[in-house]
Amino acid sequence: MPSRMSLFNRDLFLQIGRNVGWISIVYFLGLLFVLPIRMMMMMDSESAYTEWTPYTHLFQYDFAIQFILLIAAPVLLSVFLFRFLQVRQWVDLMHSLPVGRERIFHFYTLSGIVFLLLPIILIAVILMFLHNVTGWSNFYSYEDIWVWTGITAVFNLVIYFAGVFVAMVTGISVVQAVLTYIFLLFPAGISVLLTYNLGMLLYGFPSSYYQIRKLELMSPITHFTFLESPDGKIGWKSLLLYLAISAILYVLALLIYKKRKTEAASEAIAFGSLRAIFKFGVTVCTMMVGGLYFGEYQRTFGWLVFGYAFGTVLGYFVAEMVLQKTWRVFSLLNLRSFAVYSGIIVLLLTGVQSLGAYEKYVPVQDEIKSVTLANYIYSSPEENALYTADPLKSSEAVESVRKLHAEIIVNEKGNKRDLRNTQSFYFIYEKTDGKKTVREYRINQLAYEKWLRPIYMSNEYKHATNPLFKIKDDSVRRISIRDGVDIGKSVVIADQTEIRDAMEILKREVENETYEEWKSPIGTSTTIEIMSKADQFNLELKSSYMEFRGWLKEKGLLEQATIMPKDINYILVSKNFADTADWRDKGDPEEWLIRPLEKDSETLKIKNKEQIQAALDQAGYDWYQGGDYMALFVYKQSNTKEIRTFSEKNAPGFIKTHFAK
Structure with missing residues (x-):
């Protein structure tokens, strides 16, 4: 007849303490080192009150160690706590006692919670004591202690209950530990594997789009890493969800334990019905990997x-x-x-693979409310939302994007073969019925210039993608203009009237530039940095921006901000080093390009100021993309060297004449 003893049994609790108490002690000592002792070491420094900036939350103190302790302690505790289920003699002995299984489960599980949470509570008490007696109130508050204690306790509980749940379905301790981590990471891991593989099987499937939609929230292990950053936060709704999951795992573990047979000890999977699921799951996951x-x-x-x-x-x-x-x-x-x-x-x-309709689908014009065409997408750390280029809404823009999309689908095989100079393109359609269609492709832009040109050159697209049009002029604090070679030439525009004038001119310049000027800019390398109250971004001051350059000249700022012939010692031009297609495999350009170019007997050396100005106006930026002529600009400032190129179309006449001899 089962005993009617109370849930608490002193002797059994002491026995559990001998088995798992060491884990609790190690956990306590680890937390003691990374928080109170670590704080005392930092506060004892002479510069602590003058130079050191306090952390925004307690998780920043040796976060890596806190993270390791968090994911290790509850799993180890669950493994050693239910070790008796994995050994035939122990399980027979335990179940021969006049105590029901339900009572055994409750006693062991709740005892484990005590040993798990006790170190956290003790550390919180120590932190409060130090807060009171040491005057550290400027470095952390009582609220910081409560937040740290609550979040740490909740994450420990959900990981612990995952281990308890897995302990009920396996009969080997090592397998239990491994399966616990797999179980915790499975939602995030399987989502990544599915999206990646669907991206390879279905042409156009936007795997990157789905992978940035907060997949890390799907596992408590990855979710906890949010706290590594100073502004990392975990909301109370997430904590309540984890507590609910813990309760569900507790109930499920109890139900499974009551049906578990003692013969399951030393079996990898305790239930025959689960073995087929385990085998199929491992096979499918490994297949996708x-x-x-x-x-x-x-x-x-x-x-x-x-x-x-x-x-x-x-x-x-x-x-x-x-x-x-x-x-x-x-x-x-x-x-x-x-x-x-x-x-x-x-x-x-x-x-x-038979889902051909998915791969060939392009929304009908009348169904589209707007479409976003972007080369990259990313998620905001503050919100679970995606930020891309602004959507295009005009019928002309939508139709141009649809034509591009249809052409990419038609050339699917060619796109897959052409892996050089490819770039990601995301098509995000907002439809009139509220639904969204998203596709992702990697294509070579050169092969689609015919369809991309009308999109890129429309003012609507420029306004949708260029940050210059997204910022309010009155929020700009200053505009800095500096040379792109870092020889010390710069100016700062801080007057609000001048800032408004500069912004208006720059917007007109961007709207009026041609496709060639946008795609392959030439001229001196000069950077315009626009800083607002909330953000900053850079623009390139291109030689085609004649109105803005004229405005700078009128203000007496052009020579101060841009490279002039007087800043250059000489220019070396060669036609023998024009092919740089394999530059990535050649290593340091100083060794294979600059020094040989300086020693080349056929190199043209330019020192005439007028010719230098012509070279500055016509040189291209991206030397690694190759060109008909390679040029080395040698500056007077610290003998700085810059590699530029000339195309046959843009090369000054005197360079063509020299190499035509």
Whole structure:
């Protein structure tokens, strides 16, 4: 007959303390080192009150150590706490006692919570004591202590209950620890694997778009890393959700434990019905990892298929070895089972590949409210929202984007083969019914200039993508203009009237520039830095910006801000070093380009000021993209050297004449 003793049993609690108390002690000592002792070391410094800036929250003190303790202590505690379930003699002895399973589970689980939370509570008490007696109120507050204690306790609990839940479904301690981390990371991990693989299987699937949508929130382990940054925060709603998940895991673990057989000790998976799920899950996940690895690196369909096949074989037989606890798993029965699993996976992949309607879909013009065309997307750290270029709404712009999208789909095979000079393009359609269609492609822009030109040159697109049009003129505090070679030439415009004039002129310059001037700018390298109350951004002062250059000259600022012929010692021009297509493999340009160019007997040396001015006006920026002529500009300031290029079209006449001889 079961005993009617109370839930608390002193002798059993002491026995649990002997088994897992060391984990609690180590956890306490670790937290003691990273918080109170670490604080005393920092505060004891003579510069603590004069030079050191206090941390914004307590998690910033040795965050890496706090993180390791957080993910290690609760898992170890759950493993050693329920060690009796993994050993046949222990489980038989425990279940022979006149105590019901439900009471055993509650007692062990709640005892584990005590040993887990006790170190956190003690550290909080020590921090409050130090706050009172040492005068550290300027460095952290009581609120900081409550926040640290609450967040640390909640994350410890959810990780601990995950370990308890996994302990009920496995009979090997090592497997329990590994499966606990897999269980905690599974939602985020499987989402990454799915999005990556769908991106390789479905042409246009926006894997990057989905990967930045706060996937780190899908696991408490990755979510906790938010606190590493000074402005990192975890809201109370997230904490309540984790507490709810902890409660659910507690109940599920209890229900599973009540049905668990004692014979499950030393079995990798305690329930036969779960073994097939475990085997299939490992096989599918390993298959996706294999496809991701080989497909991402080789970027061909053949290697993608090989990656899937390799991952499937590896995953299936590794899972069998874990379940059977032996490497001898290559029996005829297992091979037949593997064939069944492989058939299911092939059907899944074939089903995904058959979604041709998805790959060919371009929204109809009348269904589109707006469309965003961007080369990059990113998420805001403050909000769970995406920030890209502003949407295009005019019918002309929408139709131009649709034509580009349709052309990319038609040339799918060519796009996949052409991997050089590719760039990401995101098509984000907002539809009239409130739905959204998103596609992502990597294409070579040169192959799509015909369709990109009308989009890029429209004022609507310029206003949507250039930060110059997104900022209010009255919020600009100053405009700094400096040479792009860093030889010390700069001016600052801080007068509000002049700032408004400069902004108006710059906006007109951007609106009026041609496609060639935008794509391949030439002239002196000069940077315009615009700083507002909230942000800053840079523009290039191009030689085509004649109105703005004239305005600077009128103000007497042009020579102070831009490179002039008097700043240059000489220019070396050569046609022998024009091909720089493989510059990435050659290492330091000083060795393979600058020194040989200086020694080349056919090099043209320019010292005439008028010719130097012509060279400054016509030289291109991006030397690594190659050109018909390579030029080395040698400045008087510290003998600074800059590599530039000339195209045959833009090269000054005297350079063409010299090399035509």
